[in-house]
Amino acid sequence: MTPTESISPQQKQHFEQQGYLILRGMFSADEAQQYRDHYMALRAQGAKPGDLSGVDATSRDPLKKFPRMIHMHRWDALSLEWLLDRRIAAALGGLTGAEPFAVQTMIYYKPPKARGQALHQDQFYLRAQPGTCVAAWMALDACDEANGCLRVVPGSQDWPLLCTVKADTTQSFTDVTVPIPDGTPVVSMLMQPGDVLFFNGQVVHGSGPNHSPDRFRRSLIGHYLTGDARQVAKYYHPALRMDGSVVELDTSEAGGACGVWVEQDGTPAIELAGVEGITGRTE
Ligand SMILES: O=C(O)CCC(=O)C(=O)O
Numbered sequence: 001m002t003p004t005e006s007i008s009p010q011q012k013q014h015f016e017q018q019g020y021l022i023l024r025g026m027f028s029a030d031e032a033q034q035y036r037d038h039y040m041a042l043r044a045q046g047a048k049p050g051d052l053s054g055v056d057a058t059s060r061d062p063l064k065k066f067p068r069m070i071h072m073h074r075w076d077a078l079s080l081e082w083l084l085d086r087r088i089a090a091a092l093g094g095l096t097g098a099e100p101f102a103v104q105t106m107i108y109y110k111p112p113k114a115r116g117q118a119l120h121q122d123q124f125y126l127r128a129q130p131g132t133c134v135a136a137w138m139a140l141d142a143c144d145e146a147n148g149c150l151r152v153v154p155g156s157q158d159w160p161l162l163c164t165v166k167a168d169t170t171q172s173f174t175d176v177t178v179p180i181p182d183g184t185p186v187v188s189m190l191m192q193p194g195d196v197l198f199f200n201g202q203v204v205h206g207s208g209p210n211h212s213p214d215r216f217r218r219s220l221i222g223h224y225l226t227g228d229a230r231q232v233a234k235y236y237h238p239a240l241r242m243d244g245s246v247v248e249l250d251t252s253e254a255g256g257a258c259g260v261w262v263e264q265d266g267t268p269a270i271e272l273a274g275v276e277g278i279t280g281r282t283e
Contacts, residue, residue, distance in 0.1 A: 006087075007094025015095045019157030020199035022191060026087055027138060032193030035220055036140045038078055039107045042069070049075050063173050066109035066216075073105040080105075080244070083222045088136050088196070089242040095198055096134060098227030101247055103133075103236040110217040116148045116207035118167035118177035119186075121156075122223065123201035127233045127252035131226035132157075133201030139191035140218035147217040148210040150189045150197060153180060157200035171209055178204055225249075 007015075015021040043066060047054050050071040056064040072079035082088075083102045092100045103126070110116075126133040143149035164176035180186075189197050199205060201223075210217050225232055225239060231250040232239060238246045 006090040012095060015198065015200075018154040019203040020152050020154070020189075020197060021095065022189065022195055022197045023091055024192070024195045026091070026196040027194035029193055032138075032140050035078075035082070035138075036193075036218055039069070039109075039140075039218065039220070042072075042076065043109065048072070062111040062114040062210075063109075066111045066114070068106055068108045070106050071104060072107065073102075079107075082138075082220060084240070084242050084244055086242075088222065091196070091198060092134060092136070092224055096226045099242050100134060100224035100227055101229060101239040101241060101249070102222060102224050103232060103239045104221075104223035106221040106223075108217075108219045108221065110148055110207075110210050110219070112147075112210055112212050112214055112216070114148070114210045115169075115171055115173045116209050117174050118172035119151075119153070119180065119204050119206035120164070120174070120176065120178055121159075121161055121202055121204055124161050124164070124178075125233065126201060126223060126225070126236055127231070127254050128201065128225040128229040129231040129252055131228045133229075133232075134224045134226065135197075135199050135201070136222040136224065137189075137197040137199070138220045138222075139193055139195050139197075140220055141193060141216055143189065143191045143217055143219070145188050145190075145208070146210075147212040147215045148207045149191065149217065150205060150207050150219070151186045152189060152197075152199060153184055153186050153204040156180075156204040157202045159202060159204065161202070162204070172206070177206070180204060 011021055048069055051067060053067050055067060059065055073083045083105050089099060122135055123132050137150060162178040165179050167175050167177035169175055231252040234251045239249050241247050
């Protein structure tokens with residue numbers, strides 16, 4: 001199947017007009033289960049390369065027991081396989097018109113009672129130039145408002161990069177957010193395991209806390225650059241073609257890791273430690 005055959009004209013139009021598209025059942029329920037088991041087993045092993053805050057099984061903050069993992073594809077074969085999966089490659093090619101470059105994996109565990117991530121734009125951090133970045137956000141659990149599903153601002157792909165302001169760190173584990181005009185619709189992405197949400201790097205998105213008493217909201221996330229990109233922030237090097245080979249890109253001066261971990265009282269904490277090659281942070 002060629003990239004253009006995997007995406008219908010209506011789907012492409014939705015992505016271009018709204019800035020996002022959910023492809024339902026892109027991965028099977030069994031595959032989602034396999035990823036859940038895999039990443040729970042990895043987290044249970046303790047600290048991993050790219051962990052920014054370490055694992056603290058005794059903490060009262062659920063996110064310290066289950067911190068997100070970043071750039072797992074650099075040391076974990078299953079993560080690399082997922083990042084370069086031919087279904088994702090075909091969908092991104094169909095949506096953006098060219099094969100993308102892959103730069104990042106992340107797994108969010110978001111256990112019960114965990115904080116969410118305040119509204120932001122991924123391109124603020126990745127700084128893909130020219131073009132933009134695109135996310136593939138795969139639900140590993142059923143995601144709804146109770147367990148802190150992802151929320152997006154439709155149409156915001158046409159907005160500029162917004163200046164950030166301080167976020168409410170009782171609700172968000174990152175300390176910056178982007179202010180949006182009063183009354184702007186923010187739409188909840190209700191998803192089932194194996195559904196994949198694609199969204200443009202300019203799209204304002206985030207998530208609220210997980211209010212559920214007992215449900216995780218795990219998601220596997222890939223970040224890509226549109227195929228015309230020639231630069232990306234240093235943190236995201238090396239960029240990969242979808243066949244796994246390295247593509248040499250220049251370094252964008254601005255950008256950095258996606259958010260800074262903060263304590264619930266807003267005190268900047270440990271997530272800066274261990275960040276490889278973080279330069280030109282704009283936070
Ligand atoms: O999954 C979430 O709650 C936030 C993820 C996110 O913002 C991202 O992938 O850029």
